[in-house]
Amino acid sequence: MSDELQRGLEGVLVAESELSHVDGEAGRLVYRGYDIEDLARGASYEEVLYLLWHGSLPTSEELDGFSAKLDAVREVDDAVLDTVRTLADAGERPMAALRTATSMLSAYDDEPRADPDDDDVATTTLTQGRRITAKIPTILAAFQRVRQGEDPIAPDPDLSYAGNFLYMLTGTEPDDVSEETFDMALTLHADHGLNASTFTALVIGSTMADIYSGVTGGIGALSGPLHGGANQDVMEVLHEIDASEKDPIEWVEHARDAGRRIPGFGHRVYSVKDPRATILEEKLRDLSDSSGDTKWLEYTTTIEEYLTEQGLVEKGIAPNVDFYSGAVYDSLGIPMDMYTPIFAMSRAGGWIAHVIEYQQDNRLIRPRARYTGPTDATFVPIDER
Numbered sequence: 163m164s165d166e167l168q169r170g171l172e173g174v175l176v177a178e179s180e181l182s183h184v185d186g187e188a189g190r191l192v193y194r195g196y197d198i199e200d201l202a203r204g205a206s207y208e209e210v211l212y213l214l215w216h217g218s219l220p221t222s223e224e225l226d227g228f229s230a231k232l233d234a235v236r237e238v239d240d241a242v243l244d245t246v247r248t249l250a251d252a253g254e255r256p257m258a259a260l261r262t263a264t265s266m267l268s269a270y271d272d273e274p275r276a277d278p279d280d281d282d283v284a285t286t287t288l289t290q291g292r293r294i295t296a297k298i299p300t301i302l303a304a305f306q307r308v309r310q311g312e313d314p315i316a317p318d319p320d321l322s323y324a325g326n327f328l329y330m331l332t333g334t335e336p337d338d339v340s341e342e343t344f345d346m347a348l349t350l351h352a353d354h355g356l357n358a359s360t361f362t363a364l365v366i367g368s369t370m371a372d373i374y375s376g377v378t379g380g381i382g383a384l385s386g387p388l389h390g391g392a393n394q395d396v397m398e399v400l401h402e403i404d405a406s407e408k409d410p411i412e413w414v415e416h417a418r419d420a421g422r423r424i425p426g427f428g429h430r431v432y433s434v435k436d437p438r439a440t441i442l443e444e445k446l447r448d449l450s451d452s453s454g455d456t457k458w459l460e461y462t463t464t465i466e467e468y469l470t471e472q473g474l475v476e477k478g479i480a481p482n483v484d485f486y487s488g489a490v491y492d493s494l495g496i497p498m499d500m501y502t503p504i505f506a507m508s509r510a511g512g513w514i515a516h517v518i519e520y521q522q523d524n525r526l527i528r529p530r531a532r533y534t535g536p537t538d539a540t541f542v543p544i545d546e547r
């Protein structure tokens with residue numbers, strides 16, 4: 163047993179996985195061997211989910227069957243919608259509302275709980291996972307509408323996963339470009355090795371707790387600003403720059419002088435630009451060209467160019483996925499505080515895949531801490547202290 167301390171478990175191998183590989187030095191990401199760029203441009207999010215959950219890309223027939231099962235369970239129980247309303251009225255933040263509502267879904271699931279002694283535990287997890295994945299967009303769109311004083315819109319089973327979310331959010335069927343853009347963003351965020359939220363889901367899964375607990379825990383971990391929260395932080399910065407009418411470089415210099423981190427830059431694994439950021443930057447360029455509104459593109463690329471000149475990128479603090487995703491979501495009319503929940507909507511697919519894979523050869527995750535407290539304290543009863 164090693165006594166070497168690895169703060170933040172940096173570089174520690176804790177599991178084997180066939181799901182995704184992040185090559186931080188080459189700036190490459192693959193899902194089951196397929197390059198993220200090929201999947202983002204050529205496959206739908208449903209195909210990616212199938213790939214992660216079932217091990218291979220589906221044929222058209224397999225995809226139809228898979229999508230039909232997913233689409234059939236999009237609706238959420240009225241009691242969950244009532245809770246969503248209560249949370250919106252209380253001014254709850256979207257990630258916290260999603261965490262509470264996702265946890266509540268289990269109360270309305272007819273599927274028996276996964277039994278650790280049951281050989282078919284993976285099937286139960288998959289069935290429950292499918293329900294959670296199908297219902298998260300319904301919860302999020304309902305939350306957004308209710309807090310705007312509008313009624314939730316029921317899911318449309320004829321629309322794609324991405325298209326249906328945008329429809330439930332806005333009440334209008336999205337155009338092809340918006341649907342494709344959002345679908346691409348979902349694919350880009352679906353899995354990313356053993357990141358903090360996936361590891362959280364895995365720790366929970368390793369106790370053989372049900373997948374509702376795993377996904378709920380994953381949402382909690384993803385909500386932090388060092389993980390999923392950075393996409394909103396980036397957009398807040400872009401708005402701050404816009405409101406102050408400052409040059410983006412001035413903002414960056416000021417932030418660095420104040421010791422602030424630049425959101426959307428840096429990554430525990432990538433030492434070069436995140437491949438997902440490259441794809442989203444291109445998408446933002448396309449969207450800006452077609453709308454003629456190039457403001458966010460100008461700000462982001464100016465910041466990236468400046469930080470590259472300053473040597474930050476060379477030091478490995480390069481743009482990550484969050485640097486460009488916010489501006490892309492903004493072009494779709496999605497409110498800022500929904501960016502991280504959307505990340506959760508997509509990443510839930512990855513959490514579920516990892517838990518299913520890990521439980522095939524389960525080992526309870528139980529690391530150690532080096533005890534640095536006293537060992538010889540003398541107990542004094544409370545009335546003598």
Ligand code: CMC
Pocket residue numbers: 354357387388389390392422423424425426427428429430431479482483484
């Ligand atoms: N801006 C300026 N300096 C930075 C940044 C940044 N965004 N990120 C890291 N650094 C510096 C940091 O100050 C430290 O410098 P020094 O060695 O001089 O003290 C050095 O880089 C190493 O930082 P670290 O905190 O030890 O690195 P880490 O691997 O623990 O951090 C990170 C990874 C993502 C938490 C960090 O880069 C960060 O806080 N970035 C901003 C938040 C962000 O964009 N998060 C989204 C991550 S990608 C989405 C996801 O996969 O969840």
